[in-house]
Structure formats: structure tokens, C-alpha cells
Amino acid sequence: MFDNLSDKLDKAFHILKGHGKITEVNVADTLKEVRRALLDADVNFKIAKDFTTKVKEKAIGENVLTTLQPGQLMVKLVKDELTELMGGDAAGINLSGAPTVILMSGLQGSGKTTFSGKLANFLKTKKNKKPLLVACDIYRPAAINQLHVVGGQIGVEVYSEEGNKNPVEIAQNAIKYAKANGFNVVIVDTAGRLAVDEEMMNEIANVHKAIEPHETLFVVDAMTGQDAVNTAKAFNDRLNFDGVILTKLDGDTRGGAAISIKSVVDKPIKFIGTGEKMEAIDVFYPNRMAERILGMGDVVSLVERAQEQYDEEEARKLQKKIAKNEFGFDDFLSQIQQVKKMGNMKDLVGMIPGAGKALKDVEIEDDAFKHIEAIIHSMTPVERTKPAILDAKRKTRIAKGSGTSIQQVNQLLKQFDQMSKMMKMMQGGGGKNLMRMMGGMKGMRP
Incomplete structure (x- = not known):
């Protein structure tokens, strides 16, 4: 980034x-x-x-x-x-309505439909809301299908009307449906275009006027740079939107949109998209982004992501295993899964002060743990529980089964042993802090 x-x-x-x-x-x-x-x-x-x-x-x-x-x-x-x-303080989202109506606007290809799903998932999992997604892109059947697929992935209902070509009616009917069925947030996904045109602006302005949303958000592809800022101004002149969503910040973006869009439209950046997964959404904190741009990392966001994956009951069980020297590869695999849920690996490394600069020429893939996982999955349940029984014959079988070499298997066993000792040493501090465990995973890719 x-x-x-x-x-x-x-x-x-x-x-x-x-x-x-x-x-x-x-x-x-x-x-x-x-x-x-x-x-x-x-x-x-x-x-x-x-x-x-x-x-x-x-x-x-x-x-x-x-x-x-x-x-x-x-x-x-x-x-x-x-x-x-970039805005000074983080800007919250208005959730005061009953239901709260959020109107999504933006150009075609900006990631608007995908981000509508991410926002719904964010509100569902982190704000305990019951969101309803509304398909108001009447021009592209693929957009309606896409929203249904996204809704299915996150367990959120999607409202659409087959054959109705009036987005105002669809949005109004969706709000009535939401009120009647206990939904407390309605996210309206509107049609995008390849360029700002009068027909599109009139249409979304009519939808905006009819449903009077509590939040109107403008979704923009951060990789389009200054063009994104100019487009945001054109939309704001007509809609007077409440905030900006920057998508695709995980790409090779130059950063111009993130830095200057607030100054041009005088509206805050509220959320950013940092990857393709439905969980890849972050509240935008200007101070943290400034620190990342200047290579200072973003430890606060890293800790917050770790805490989201933290399970107190599992931590207690893990602590007991560490105390009894019973920490095995199944436990290790579970910790890897938690780290993976925190986001893409390149983004996580960028949050560690100095790490981004030190590893700037190193390609960090999302599947950085795949060899480790393959090796562990090639072990028997007994071998995962008692790594000490892994002799040369077993290692050869595991290497063949995982598509790796004996050297890679040995390297993992050595690093696993070092990590087990480290976790035992920090037992007083808990073994329950995922962040500390991450420290032991540095360089663990065979």
C-alpha cells in the first residue's frame, strides 16, 4: 500500500x-x-x-x-x-434510522457491489445489525446475480424484483419489506456507469430524493488516482453525499485519491477496501494511514485485527497445553488459521513498523502458509500430537505426501520446536495473545 x-x-x-x-x-x-x-x-x-x-x-x-x-x-x-x-479524525457511520437506509453510489467497476456486501458483513458481524441488501442495478442482470452471490457468502438476504425497471420503486418496496421483516439496515446498491453522464446522475438523484437515505456513500477505485477525485466532485455536486469509500487499496495504488479527496469534496473517507475477501474492510483512520505512508506501520490496527480473532476459551485451553508441554501441530494449525483470517499477508506485514521497508522487494503471497499446512496435513493424528516420534522414515513419507522436501519438513520441525519453547517461556504473559504468537511465526515459510 x-x-x-x-x-x-x-x-x-x-x-x-x-x-x-x-x-x-x-x-x-x-x-x-x-x-x-x-x-x-x-x-x-x-x-x-x-x-x-x-x-x-x-x-x-x-x-x-x-x-x-x-x-x-x-x-x-x-x-x-x-x-x-486526509480528514483528521475517523468518521463514523450514521446508524440512527429504523431502519437505517444506506445508498451506495459510484462508477461501474469501482467495486460498489462487492463493497455493499463487505459493508453488510461488517455491520452484521461487528455492529450486531440485521442488514438487507437491495439490488437496484436494473441494467445489468449480472450485477443482481453478483449481489445474490455475495449475500449468500455472508448470510445476508438480498431484495430484488425481477422485471421491474424502476429503481425508485424497487428501493421504496425494499424499505417497506425491511420494516415488515425486522431488518434494521437497508443497503441499496445502485447502477454504475463507465463515465459520469446526465441520465445516470438524474436516476440516482431521483432514488436519493425518494428514499431519503441516512447515509449516502460514494465508492471509488483508489487506483484511478486524480480521476477518482474529479469523479467524486461531480457526484458530490449532485448528491451531496456523506462519505467516501476507497476500494482496491491493496493494489499498486499511487495514493493520490486517499490523500486529496477529502480536501476537494470536504467529505470524509469512512471505509477502505483492502482485499477481495468479504472481511477485507477497514474503518479509515487518517492518523494510522499517514503513519503507514511514512513507513511507521500501524500496530494499533494490527492488534485490533488480532483481538477480533481472539477466543478467550480457546486461549485458556491452549495455555493449559503449553503448561503441560502438549502444544502440538493441530494447535499450531489452528493459530495459522486465525492469522489468515486477519487479512492478506502483505497488508499485515505493512502494519509492522519497519517491516514494509525491510521486505519491500519480497513478494508475500496470501498462501504463504500453504507448504506448512500441506506438511501438517500429511502427518497422522498421532504425529501431530507427538512430533518427537517423527523419525527419518516418517519424515520421508510426510515430504512425499505434502509435495515438499525432507529439508523443508526438518526446517518446520526445528521452527516449531523453537516456537514451543518461546511460548513456554512467555507463559507468565499468557500464551493467549495472538500477536506474540505471530512473532514466533516470522520466517516460517519453508
């Missing part, structure tokens, strides 16, 4: 490295590179220029703290200004 921008900003800050104080000259040189990095990330020129001007004014007026080097101070100033530029 924003790897290219992060690298260029890091190089810009190196100009101040070794300087004892901030001067107008070294600040000007640094901010010239910062502005260039922002422009390369497809940030609007005026926004980039205003941004660096504000940072310069603050930098020249600052007395360098004794605990900070000039380079560190500049990073802090840029982080604070980036945070402010």
Missing part, C-alpha cells in the same frame, strides 16, 4: 539527515522532494503545493526539540499535516 510514495518520501527526509538544525535552505530542498513525491502519487498540484507550504511554515517556526533530530521533526510535521489533509 503506497510503497512507491513511501520510498520517495523516505528519500526526501534523507536530505536532512546529519544536519544539526532546520534551516530555510534544507527545508526547501526536502519539501521540494516531498512535493515531487506527492505529484508522482497523482495528488493535485495545488493541494501538493499548499501542503508543503504549510509544512514549511511550521518547520521554520519550530525549535528543534533536544530529543529529535531535524529529520525526525520533519517526519512528524509531514505526518501531522497528512493526517489533517
Whole structure:
């Protein structure tokens, strides 16, 4: 996420490295590179220029703290200004209605239908809501089918009307259906287009006027850069939407949309999409995003994701096994599954301070654990419980069964042994914190 921008900003800050104080000259040189990095990330020129001007004014007026080097101070100033530029504080979603009506808008291909499902899943699993998805894209049967597939994946009902070509009627009928059947959130997925056109804008404006949604959200593909910002402005002029959804932030995005969209439309980014899975949705925190852009990681979000997968009862059972030296490969496999539920591996690594920079040229796949899982699945139940019985003959069988080598099997056994010892040592702290377990998994790909 924003790897290219992060690298260029890091190089810009190196100009101040070794300087004892901030001067107008070294600040000007640094901010010239910062502005260039922002422009390369497809940030609007005026926004980039205003941004660096504000940072310069603050930098020249600052007395360098004794605990900070000039380079560190500049990073802090840029982080604070980036945070402010992206909205300052996280913006919540209005769920006050009975039911709450959420209207989704955006261009075709922005990921609107998929994100409607992600939002429904988020509200269902994290806000204890009963959402209803509504298919109002009357032009593409595939869109209606897609929404039904998405709804089936997450266990959320989808309302659609075969043969009805009036999206206003469909949306109004869906709200009546929701009230009659105990749904407390209605998410209306509308039609998208390949470009902003008057017909489309009139149609969604009519839907908006008829159902008076509590939240109107604009979904935009972050990879389209400045075009996304311009499109958001066109929609906002007509709909006066409440917030922005940035999708596909897990791709090779330049970051321009995330950085400048708030400044252009004066509406907050509320959620971001970080992958293809239905769980790949995050509340947008400007401060955390600024830290990630500057290579500082995002430990808070990482811990939050770990806590979501944390099961207190399972942790107690695991703790007892560790105390009795009974931690086996079935338990280890269970921990891997929990880590995988936290999101794609590249995104998780990017949340660890310094790890993103250290591993920037390393391709981290979502199936990073597949060899480990294959080896464990090739073991018998007894072997998983008692790894000590794995002799050369058993290892050969396991290697053949998992499509790996004996060296890979031995490597996993060695790392598993090291991890077991580590977990035993930290028994006082619990063995129940998934984050600590992740530390023992570093480099465990055979």
C-alpha cells in the first residue's frame, strides 16, 4: 500500500539527515522532494503545493526539540499535516434510522457491489445489525446475480424484483419489506456507469430524493488516482453525499485519491477496501494511514485485527497445553488459521513498523502458509500430537505426501520446536495473545 510514495518520501527526509538544525535552505530542498513525491502519487498540484507550504511554515517556526533530530521533526510535521489533509479524525457511520437506509453510489467497476456486501458483513458481524441488501442495478442482470452471490457468502438476504425497471420503486418496496421483516439496515446498491453522464446522475438523484437515505456513500477505485477525485466532485455536486469509500487499496495504488479527496469534496473517507475477501474492510483512520505512508506501520490496527480473532476459551485451553508441554501441530494449525483470517499477508506485514521497508522487494503471497499446512496435513493424528516420534522414515513419507522436501519438513520441525519453547517461556504473559504468537511465526515459510 503506497510503497512507491513511501520510498520517495523516505528519500526526501534523507536530505536532512546529519544536519544539526532546520534551516530555510534544507527545508526547501526536502519539501521540494516531498512535493515531487506527492505529484508522482497523482495528488493535485495545488493541494501538493499548499501542503508543503504549510509544512514549511511550521518547520521554520519550530525549535528543534533536544530529543529529535531535524529529520525526525520533519517526519512528524509531514505526518501531522497528512493526517489533517486526509480528514483528521475517523468518521463514523450514521446508524440512527429504523431502519437505517444506506445508498451506495459510484462508477461501474469501482467495486460498489462487492463493497455493499463487505459493508453488510461488517455491520452484521461487528455492529450486531440485521442488514438487507437491495439490488437496484436494473441494467445489468449480472450485477443482481453478483449481489445474490455475495449475500449468500455472508448470510445476508438480498431484495430484488425481477422485471421491474424502476429503481425508485424497487428501493421504496425494499424499505417497506425491511420494516415488515425486522431488518434494521437497508443497503441499496445502485447502477454504475463507465463515465459520469446526465441520465445516470438524474436516476440516482431521483432514488436519493425518494428514499431519503441516512447515509449516502460514494465508492471509488483508489487506483484511478486524480480521476477518482474529479469523479467524486461531480457526484458530490449532485448528491451531496456523506462519505467516501476507497476500494482496491491493496493494489499498486499511487495514493493520490486517499490523500486529496477529502480536501476537494470536504467529505470524509469512512471505509477502505483492502482485499477481495468479504472481511477485507477497514474503518479509515487518517492518523494510522499517514503513519503507514511514512513507513511507521500501524500496530494499533494490527492488534485490533488480532483481538477480533481472539477466543478467550480457546486461549485458556491452549495455555493449559503449553503448561503441560502438549502444544502440538493441530494447535499450531489452528493459530495459522486465525492469522489468515486477519487479512492478506502483505497488508499485515505493512502494519509492522519497519517491516514494509525491510521486505519491500519480497513478494508475500496470501498462501504463504500453504507448504506448512500441506506438511501438517500429511502427518497422522498421532504425529501431530507427538512430533518427537517423527523419525527419518516418517519424515520421508510426510515430504512425499505434502509435495515438499525432507529439508523443508526438518526446517518446520526445528521452527516449531523453537516456537514451543518461546511460548513456554512467555507463559507468565499468557500464551493467549495472538500477536506474540505471530512473532514466533516470522520466517516460517519453508
